[in-house]
Amino acid sequence: MRTSDEPSLERRVAQALRDDAMRAAVRAAQERFRSGKRAAEDELGDWEAWRALGEAIRRRTIENLDLYLAELADRVEAAGGHVFFAETAAEAVRYVVDVARSRGVRRAVKSKSMVSEEIALNRALEAAGVEVLETDLGEYIIQLAGEAPSHIIAPAIHKNRREIAALFSRAAGTELSDEPEALVRFARERLREAFMTAELGITGVNFAVAESGTLVLVTNEGNARMTTALPRIHIAVMGAERVVPTWEELAVLLTLLPRSATGQKITSYVTALTGPRRPGESDGSEEFHLVVVDNGRLDLLGTPYQAALHCIRCGACLNICPVYRQIGGHAYGSVYSGPIGKVISPLLGGDAWAELPHASSLCGACTDACPVRIPLHELLIEHRTNQAAAGKRPAAERLLFRLYGALVTRPALYRRAIRLARFCLRPLADREGWIRRAIGPLAGWTKMRDFPLPARRPFLDRWAAERKRRGRISPAPKRERRKGTPAGRPPANGGTEGGGR
Numbered sequence: 439m440r441t442s443d444e445p446s447l448e449r450r451v452a453q454a455l456r457d458d459a460m461r462a463a464v465r466a467a468q469e470r471f472r473s474g475k476r477a478a479e480d481e482l483g484d485w486e487a488w489r490a491l492g493e494a495i496r497r498r499t500i501e502n503l504d505l506y507l508a509e510l511a512d513r514v515e516a517a518g519g520h521v522f523f524a525e526t527a528a529e530a531v532r533y534v535v536d537v538a539r540s541r542g543v544r545r546a547v548k549s550k551s552m553v554s555e556e557i558a559l560n561r562a563l564e565a566a567g568v569e570v571l572e573t574d575l576g577e578y579i580i581q582l583a584g585e586a587p588s589h590i591i592a593p594a595i596h597k598n599r600r601e602i603a604a605l606f607s608r609a610a611g612t613e614l615s616d617e618p619e620a621l622v623r624f625a626r627e628r629l630r631e632a633f634m635t636a637e638l639g640i641t642g643v644n645f646a647v648a649e650s651g652t653l654v655l656v657t658n659e660g661n662a663r664m665t666t667a668l669p670r671i672h673i674a675v676m677g678a679e680r681v682v683p684t685w686e687e688l689a690v691l692l693t694l695l696p697r698s699a700t701g702q703k704i705t706s707y708v709t710a711l712t713g714p715r716r717p718g719e720s721d722g723s724e725e726f727h728l729v730v731v732d733n734g735r736l737d738l739l740g741t742p743y744q745a746a747l748h749c750i751r752c753g754a755c756l757n758i759c760p761v762y763r764q765i766g767g768h769a770y771g772s773v774y775s776g777p778i779g780k781v782i783s784p785l786l787g788g789d790a791w792a793e794l795p796h797a798s799s800l801c802g803a804c805t806d807a808c809p810v811r812i813p814l815h816e817l818l819i820e821h822r823t824n825q826a827a828a829g830k831r832p833a834a835e836r837l838l839f840r841l842y843g844a845l846v847t848r849p850a851l852y853r854r855a856i857r858l859a860r861f862c863l864r865p866l867a868d869r870e871g872w873i874r875r876a877i878g879p880l881a882g883w884t885k886m887r888d889f890p891l892p893a894r895r896p897f898l899d900r901w902a903a904e905r906k907r908r909g910r911i912s913p914a915p916k917r918e919r920r921k922g923t924p925a926g927r928p929p930a931n932g933g934t935e936g937g938g939r
């Protein structure tokens with residue numbers, strides 16, 4: 439799942455912040471996607487009702503995932519396909535490599551698939567002597583660049599056309615113009631030749647309809663259709679959560695997905711495949727395999743993270759995220775970037791991504807953008823809470839929060855600490871009470887924004903005075919220690935002063 443050799447999040451972020459071209463490309467793409475999404479929502483009408491419907495479908499599906507996966511497998515097999523359940527990434531990769539080897543495959547074409555990135559499938563196939571060619575234009579670009587995708591739906595979002603022209607020129611062995619038409623013409627010629635000669639086509643799965651055993655693939659370039667129609671073997675690799683019970687429910691998700699992703703009403707191509715080619719059909723694979731990848735997903739069932747499995751990989755949370763906007767996708771270090779990446783990478787990839795949930799402002803914009811209403815920012819807080827409870831945070835941070843906890847639960851001490859902080863920071867502030875350039879641990883903060891000097895009169899004092907002025911609340915009663923009640927614990931009524939007032 440790793441996209442960068444740089445182990446530290448901090449250094450990856452610093453690297454990204456120096457890359458002005460990447461940041462400009464990401465900003466422009468975010469703007470484009472967001473305005474498209476807004477227009478598509480308005481045009482559809484009652485977007486919130488659609489979101490609620492999408493959430494209900496995903497919730498019900500994931501709550502009954504075992505039933506729908508079993509139904510899907512039965513239907514795929516009845517249609518003549520093979521189904522393999524892979525518990526781990528290694529099992530999934532081994533299965534695909536075995537199929538390729540045993541059929542003498544030398545060349546494979548591949549349509550965009552995030553789960554195949556997650557399990558590092560290309561690397562394994564190439565090690566087994568199979569040439570793999572990415573056929574989605576964005577994936578083809580980053581394959582030439584030797585990079586991982588930096589966005590769930592737009593893998594080369596970070597590249598501008600000059601960089602793409604340089605990559606294509608290198609592959610062509612001649613200087614190409616950076617006009618989009620010229621670049622697309624070059625890619626088309628290369629990829630068409632690959633489609634015609636590959637023995638194996640590999641795809642991901644956007645949705646798999648359980649009631650009919652049908653795989654649904656959405657693309658804007660038609661490459662998934664070519665990948666599944668021309669080679670004699672087709673292997674589809676799908677995350678275990680991508681099942682949908684019925685065609686009727688699929689229609690709802692297909693309404694939400696393109697609108698949330700790119701602002702389109704529908705993608706240019708929606709391909710539905712049920713099993714391999716049947717007698718009398720003019721195209722399609724002779725042999726079809728569906729690899730269902732667990733790789734940690736099923737462990738999330740019944741946990742507070744279960745909602746992360748509702749994701750339909752539309753990328754809307756990336757397109758709204760202020761952190762993604764600044765650092766792009768590669769700084770996350772995982773193939774899954776942005777808010778959903780911060781939630782699922784530590785769940786699927788373990789402690790290597792433990793820092794990611796902390797790279798968030800918790801503004802909640804991602805939650806508002808999500809078409810299936812995944813509470814992304816709450817799941818990030820859940821990660822932070824669990825890490826703190828397990829003692830996995832740095833000792834300095836733990837000490838800091840212990841001190842903070844001690845302060846904010848002792849109002850008298852808190853007031854004194856605020857006054858002391860004001861006294862110490864006063865020499866650093868200007869006349870308006872702002873610290874423009876701090877030193878020590880605050881220096882990083884004031885690089886980007888100013889820091890306010892603690893108020894002369896702490897909020898607690900002003901609040902107490904205000905309550906007195908209004909005459910509605912008498913001074914807080916001294917807390918009595920009731921028999922059998924440990925000191926400091928709130929009484930059973932929750933501590934409301936004068937209950938019911």
Ligand code: SF4
Nearest residue numbers: 749750752753755808
């Ligand atoms: S979490 Fe929601 S917004 Fe983000 S990719 Fe998944 S479905 Fe889309």
